[in-house]
Amino acid sequence: MKSMASTSEKILDIAQSLIVTGGYNGFSYADISAAIGIRKASIHHHFPTKADLVSALVDRYRRQAEAGLTFLREQASSPAEQLQSYMNYWQTCIRDASLPFCVCAMLASEMQMLPEEVASRVRAHFHGLAGWLASVLQAGVEQGLFRLDKRPEEEAQVLMASLHGAMLSARAFSDPGLFVAIVAPQIARLRSPDC
Amino acid sequence: MKSMASTSEKILDIAQSLIVTGGYNGFSYADISAAIGIRKASIHHHFPTKADLVSALVDRYRRQAEAGLTFLREQASSPAEQLQSYMNYWQTCIRDASLPFCVCAMLASEMQMLPEEVASRVRAHFHGLAGWLASVLQAGVEQGLFRLDKRPEEEAQVLMASLHGAMLSARAFSDPGLFVAIVAPQIARLRSPDC
DNA sequence: AATTACCTTCCTACTAGTAGGTAGTCAAAA
């Protein structure tokens, strides 16, 4: 009985996949309406305005991301494997096209014209991800596994930018393999030479 | 008399800045119309369809980019300085907000829903930029200035992804300085240790 | 047990405004 998703969840599912392919202005209530067989007005019942809908969408995405990252921290044995697993997660999403781009990266590219309530949530996701990466790098340094040229926070920014840039290139060239080809060397170069 | 830009150039100027902030679906003929004081129908005279307009826009952008990159190759003395100058160019664009994002990077994020005539041009820009970067890296290796872990083409992809990711982060955090903070270390690490 | 009231979800039908695009006109320039 777990597969029975509520209507509002279905709305968010569709909206998310539409945003990932076309951004904030790339979808409409009518698109969602057609996709799940419900009238436009019914979607407005669940999410009065588009800003409400996308805000709820980003909130859910952030909760899922945070849960996933926490799981990785607890599950994967070493910081190096945590980064590897995170990369593998995205590799799978891109390969099977289930989520071929980060929702917040997509929205960030349109940052200047997003409703403020959405923009602030997108910023929060960037902060959260950068923080997680920095803490993983920090742990790796403490365990003598990583050798960083800069402070963990700065290296985390470099790594996050590589991740997003790699998603963009994979999309531009329609080549899912390009994502790993770009990200893997960036993770590899962090490894301390003596291990 | 050189400052007297033609109407079609003015249309492309406005459209470019609108695309850079909001993407393909983030602007309309009415927006351009209002910005340059001309009727919508007059814009259709110059560019019959939106796909025509954006195609012409990307063509012009690609010509300018190619000219700029060729100039850098001829002007800057060493491959290292060529990369540095390219980064500085974008730093200036981002700082003064004249072009705070690459037109083609913006469009690439919406790749899947672009008209094919636009999509192919965006892909061509990615190929061209990756090729230029690869040739600069290749030259650097031949002159003993760079020490690469991988083939120049692969390193070029890594570098290009960092550039685009850095633009995105700078935008997400509204922090122009973040662009250089991310890209500079990526260029620095290419340098051969013995020089 | 039946009534009352409320809540949720979805519906039809509508609005004002915007989207990209077209037809036909007209003045000035080539």
Added chain:
DNA sequence: TTTTGACTACCTACTAGTAGGAAGGTAATT
């Protein structure tokens, strides 16, 4: 005189959003 570049006026389709109501479930009141 033909071409260019602008115009007015219009079209159809779609945009986000609203009004009001029907159907069903829940829960307390009578």
